[in-house]
Amino acid sequence: MSTPDKTPENKLPGVPEGPIARRGMFGATGTGDTSGYGGLVVRRAPQLSSPRPYGGYFDAIADELERALGDGFADAVERVVVDRGELTFHVKRERLVEVLRHLRDDPALRFELSLGVSGVHYPHETGAELHAVYHLCSMTHNRRLRVEVSCPDADPHIPSSVTVYPTHDWHERETYDFFGIIFDGHPALTRIEMPDDWDGHPQRKDYPLGGIPVEYRGAEIPAPDQRRSYA
Amino acid sequence: MTTSYDYDEDLKEGRVFTVVGQDWDDMVREISGAEEEHLVVNMGPQHPSTHGVLRLILTLSGETVTEARAVIGYLHTGIEKNLEYRTWTQGTTFVTRMDYLSPIFNETAYCMGVERLLGIEDRVPERAQAIRVMMMELNRISSHIFAIATYGMELGATTPFLTGLREREMILDIFEYITGLRMNMAYVRPGGVSVDLPAGAVDKVGEFLKVMPKRIKELRKLLDENPAYTRRTKDVAYLDLTGCMALGVTGPVLRAAGLPWDLRKTQPYCGYETYEFDVVTEKTCDVYGRYQVRVGEMEQSLKIVQQALDRLAGPELKGQPVMIDDKKIGWPSQLALGPDGLGNSPDHIAHIMGSSMEALIHHFKLVTEGFRVPAGQVYAAVESPRGELGAHVVSDGGTRPYRVHFRDPSFTNLQAIPATCEGGMVADVISAVASLDPVMGGVDR
Numbered sequence: 001m002s003t004p005d006k007t008p009e010n011k012l013p014g015v016p017e018g019p020i021a022r023r024g025m026f027g028a029t030g031t032g033d034t035s036g037y038g039g040l041v042v043r044r045a046p047q048l049s050s051p052r053p054y055g056g057y058f059d060a061i062a063d064e065l066e067r068a069l070g071d072g073f074a075d076a077v078e079r080v081v082v083d084r085g086e087l088t089f090h091v092k093r094e095r096l097v098e099v100l101r102h103l104r105d106d107p108a109l110r111f112e113l114s115l116g117v118s119g120v121h122y123p124h125e126t127g128a129e130l131h132a133v134y135h136l137c138s139m140t141h142n143r144r145l146r147v148e149v150s151c152p153d154a155d156p157h158i159p160s161s162v163t164v165y166p167t168h169d170w171h172e173r174e175t176y177d178f179f180g181i182i183f184d185g186h187p188a189l190t191r192i193e194m195p196d197d198w199d200g201h202p203q204r205k206d207y208p209l210g211g212i213p214v215e216y217r218g219a220e221i222p223a224p225d226q227r228r229s230y231a
Numbered sequence: 232m233t234t235s236y237d238y239d240e241d242l243k244e245g246r247v248f249t250v251v252g253q254d255w256d257d258m259v260r261e262i263s264g265a266e267e268e269h270l271v272v273n274m275g276p277q278h279p280s281t282h283g284v285l286r287l288i289l290t291l292s293g294e295t296v297t298e299a300r301a302v303i304g305y306l307h308t309g310i311e312k313n314l315e316y317r318t319w320t321q322g323t324t325f326v327t328r329m330d331y332l333s334p335i336f337n338e339t340a341y342c343m344g345v346e347r348l349l350g351i352e353d354r355v356p357e358r359a360q361a362i363r364v365m366m367m368e369l370n371r372i373s374s375h376i377f378a379i380a381t382y383g384m385e386l387g388a389t390t391p392f393l394t395g396l397r398e399r400e401m402i403l404d405i406f407e408y409i410t411g412l413r414m415n416m417a418y419v420r421p422g423g424v425s426v427d428l429p430a431g432a433v434d435k436v437g438e439f440l441k442v443m444p445k446r447i448k449e450l451r452k453l454l455d456e457n458p459a460y461t462r463r464t465k466d467v468a469y470l471d472l473t474g475c476m477a478l479g480v481t482g483p484v485l486r487a488a489g490l491p492w493d494l495r496k497t498q499p500y501c502g503y504e505t506y507e508f509d510v511v512t513e514k515t516c517d518v519y520g521r522y523q524v525r526v527g528e529m530e531q532s533l534k535i536v537q538q539a540l541d542r543l544a545g546p547e548l549k550g551q552p553v554m555i556d557d558k559k560i561g562w563p564s565q566l567a568l569g570p571d572g573l574g575n576s577p578d579h580i581a582h583i584m585g586s587s588m589e590a591l592i593h594h595f596k597l598v599t600e601g602f603r604v605p606a607g608q609v610y611a612a613v614e615s616p617r618g619e620l621g622a623h624v625v626s627d628g629g630t631r632p633y634r635v636h637f638r639d640p641s642f643t644n645l646q647a648i649p650a651t652c653e654g655g656m657v658a659d660v661i662s663a664v665a666s667l668d669p670v671m672g673g674v675d676r
Contacts, residue, residue, distance in 0.1 A: 021627075044606075044627070044628075045605075045606030045607075045627065045628050048607075083607050083608075084347050084348065084350065084607060084609050085347070086608075086609060086610065088608075112476050113476060113479060113481075114479055115479065115610075115612070115619060115621050115638045116479065116638050116643060118623045118634075118636035118638070119636075120608075120625055120633075120634045120636075121634075133608070133623060133636075135610050135621065135623065135638065137619075139490075139492055139497075142497055142498065144498075144610070146608075146610060165477075165479070166477045166478055166479075166646075167477065167478050167479025167480075167643055167646060169646060170642065170643070170645075170646050171643075174642075178311075188247050190247060190249075191304075192303060192304060193303070193304040193307040193675055193676075194304065194307065195251070195304070196249050196251060197251055202309065202312055203311060203312050203634075209309075209312060209313065209315075209316055224313070224316040224317070225316050227316070229629075229631070
């Protein structure tokens with residue numbers, strides 16, 4: 001059997017060369033893996049960034065926001081992603097409130113309805129571990145848009161957008177509760193789901209799920225976060 | 232009492248009180264030195280009128296509510312976290328338990344998200360979509376009738392409660408007949424639905440469609456013009472369009488403020504654009520308007536169920552598959568009816584255990600490992616009985632969800648409690664909360 005040519009010229013086309021997420025099978029270490037999958041390399045999906053044209057009404061939204069923000073557009077919007085028919089603006093956190101205000105008030109944009117804030121924790125994205133994701137909906141133009149903001153774990157601060165969308169009040173409290181993102185300027189940033197004296201932020205990836213092994217029909221089933229992972 | 236959670240004096244919403252249990256008297260003593268005579272009443276979390284475990288802290292001046300604050304979190308079960316440790320298919324079993332009065336909607340929103348991530352939205356069989364629509368609309372009726380029934384009881388009338396639960400029971404019977412379970416069915420799955428309609432299901436739903444219009448008429452006779460009811464509901468808990476938009480309130484509350492915003496019409500999914508129905512609106516912005524919208528929507532839902540049923544029984548969709556034709560995603564078998572109810576299919580087990588090693592491997596891999604979902608994030612929304620139910624689904628390319636967040640309408644709508652209750656009578660707080668129709672399972676997740 002000939003060894004595969006590993007020179008860069010002969011890489012398979014279309015295979016992304018993202019950072020390595022995992023080597024070997026099941027993520028298990030220290031087991032006598034005889035499956036032959038020990039050399040398996042799983043890479044992270046590459047970070048997306050879509051070029052123009054975005055297609056559909058997405059170009060219209062980008063044009064209008066560019067017009068509203070003027071020269072600040074390139075500074076405020078770090079990248080634009082069009083994926084699976086959805087548009088995402090990755091916005092710098094310092095400019096978030098300004099961008100949201102334009103998105104809400106500009107007659108050509110009019111994203112009157114916000115569907116709240118959702119946090120996501122990406123521990124591998126150094127310097128941008130915590131993300132706050134805002135889903136906006138324009139009833140006037142029947143359009144949808146996602147705005148994503150990130151902040152480093154070491155400095156988990158994002159400006160509060162309650163002044164623009166009052167509905168973010170509880171949503172930001174929830175994201176603070178579960179991810180530890182501090183929304184500066186929120187009127188009363190307290191825990192909302194967990195008890196007030198709870199330690200830690202449970203939906204972060206470094207927070208264990210917990211649980212105990214359970215016996216089922218004579219076999220011992222480990223706690224969910226201790227089970228073998230195929231991912 | 233000073234804890235690390237106390238904040239500065241310049242907070243816009245006023246002082247923050249931290250009560251950790253057993254210290255209610257201390258807090259009341261601490262704040263009772265105020266200049267005016269105010270009574271702080273703790274309503275809930277164990278109060279029958281708060282729809283589960285919602286706690287309201289009301290500041291009263293006489294019988295007028297001057298401040299109303301909602302406290303939630305008593306039913307937080309960590310479903311979103313748990314999802315991250317199970318396969319994508321097992322996720323349906325978790326999300327169905329969120330808003331327990333509208334399980335089919337939770338499942339559909341989640342599955343639509345997973346399907347969009349997989350890029351198989353167009354390949355979900357038409358029969359599965361029609362079944363989803365029929366089940367969702369039945370679920371909408373059961374949820375609305377339950378909202379009106381409990382609402383009647385909260386105002387002191389037991390008749391709507393008894394009749395409403397009788398009607399809801401018919402729908403739960405249909406659910407049990409089709410899925411095997413009355414609630415939390417995990418019926419909608421990524422790629423389709425878990426099992427086709429059993430023999431006789433079309434007749435059973437048809438019977439329901441014959442009975443239900445009369446029952447809705449009876450309900451209207453009982454409540455529409457009833458002075459005891461209208462006096463408690465008209466001009467109570469006023470929330471106009473501006474308030475709804477600012478607070479992100481959707482669903483019947485928004486439509487009672489006059490805006491015909493219904494995702495089934497404006498951003499159709501599951502083929503809703505092919506069904507004929509109207510969006511019910513009212514202009515009164517009050518509790519009575521919300522009641523009218525709910526009753527009107529039940530009537531419209533019956534129309535949709537009838538259309539879906541005709542399609543399912545018609546020649547075009549009869550005998551068609553209900554799960555996607557992709558062996559790498561579609562569940563390897565359907566459920567079968569055994570002597571102890573709906574469960575594993577003996578034929579399928581005989582096939583994998585007796586005749587095909589490859590089928591066994593395939594079954595084992597798909598059931599234990601699950602399928603992989605390409606990395607990315609999507610937001611899928613459906614019009615649930617309480618408003619826009621959205622699922623923000625994130626994948627890192629693995630066999631488990633990386634993050635699933637549910638934008639539950641109850642959670643957002645509850646923020647309207649101060650706006651609807653403050654300045655009103657304490658008795659109207661019950662009306663206001665009930666007209667928002669919060670389900671705490673969905674609020675706390």
